[in-house]
Amino acid sequence: xxxxxxxxxxxxxxxxxxxxxxxxxxxxxxxxxxxxxxxxxxxxxxxxxxxxxxxxxxxxxxxxxxxxxxxxxxxxxxxxxxxxxxxxxxxxxxxxxxxxxxxxxxxxxxx
Amino acid sequence: xxxxxxxxxxxxxxxxxxxxxxxxxxxxxxxxxxxxxxxxxxxxxxxxxxxxxxxxxxxxxxxxxxxxxxxxxxxxxxxxxxxxxxxxxxxxxxxxxxxxxxxxxxxxxxxxxxxxxx
Numbered sequence: 001x002x003x004x005x006x007x008x009x010x011x012x013x014x015x016x017x018x019x020x021x022x023x024x025x026x027x028x029x030x031x032x033x034x035x036x037x038x039x040x041x042x043x044x045x046x047x048x049x050x051x052x053x054x055x056x057x058x059x060x061x062x063x064x065x066x067x068x069x070x071x072x073x074x075x076x077x078x079x080x081x082x083x084x085x086x087x088x089x090x091x092x093x094x095x096x097x098x099x100x101x102x103x104x105x106x107x108x109x110x111x
Numbered sequence: 112x113x114x115x116x117x118x119x120x121x122x123x124x125x126x127x128x129x130x131x132x133x134x135x136x137x138x139x140x141x142x143x144x145x146x147x148x149x150x151x152x153x154x155x156x157x158x159x160x161x162x163x164x165x166x167x168x169x170x171x172x173x174x175x176x177x178x179x180x181x182x183x184x185x186x187x188x189x190x191x192x193x194x195x196x197x198x199x200x201x202x203x204x205x206x207x208x209x210x211x212x213x214x215x216x217x218x219x220x221x222x223x224x225x226x227x228x229x
Contacts, residue, residue, distance in 0.1 A: 032217070034217065034218070036220075041202075041223075041225065042222060042223065043117075043204055043220050043221055043222035043223040044155075044204065044206075044220040045220075046217070046218075046219070046220070049217050089154060089155070091155075091218075093218075098157070098160070099145065099157065099206075099218060100157075101147075101154045101155045101156075101157075102154060103153075103154050104154050
């Protein structure tokens with residue numbers, strides 16, 4: 001069964017810093033990988049989706065990379081802002097349409 | 112992006128009662144809908160997958176008689192928590208996907224429903 005792990009579990013950085021969130025998965029036979037943001041008590045907001053054939057996707061200050069063979073993905077956030085404070089989740093889907101979520105990284109950006 | 116709504120956004124009920132949560136895809140037809148449960152400070156756990164017009168597929172450890180899922184149309188799925196107990200208190204999130212809406216098997220998530228059972 002696919003297992004998705006995110007490191008670190010929590011991260012606190014001063015405003016303006018660049019940061020990297022890590023996601024690893026045990027089964028490389030994935031269809032795609034998505035990064036989500038979740039604010040306290042709220043649902044999920046999709047940030048980036050990377051297909052299994054792609055290596056990275058970019059949206060604004062966010063860049064996500066995927067190394068399927070090693071079972072890893074990173075989410076890079078440039079010039080962090082207090083509004084970026086949230087929990088970030090990665091999820092991988094297999095060809096059977098099943099999604100597996102990571103444990104999440106709680107990010108706090110200090111003004 | 113595609114919009115998925117949930118109703119209600121929060122509900123408080125007495126132990127032993129049943130609660131129905133609706134999940135709607137507003138601007139696309141969802142061939143598949145998913146129901147997740149999230150406990151405080153934990154990640155999402157898939158409860159069941161439902162395809163329109165067929166019975167839901169439940170994950171191991173999820174009681175299908177307790178969590179009734181109906182996906183009667185391409186835009187609506189419902190989750191009914193029967194005879195709710197305090198341990199069922201959680202954040203329930205649905206998502207929807209459609210190969211017509213996204214060729215990348217992307218899931219679109221609802222805003223979630225907070226259930227508190229007294």
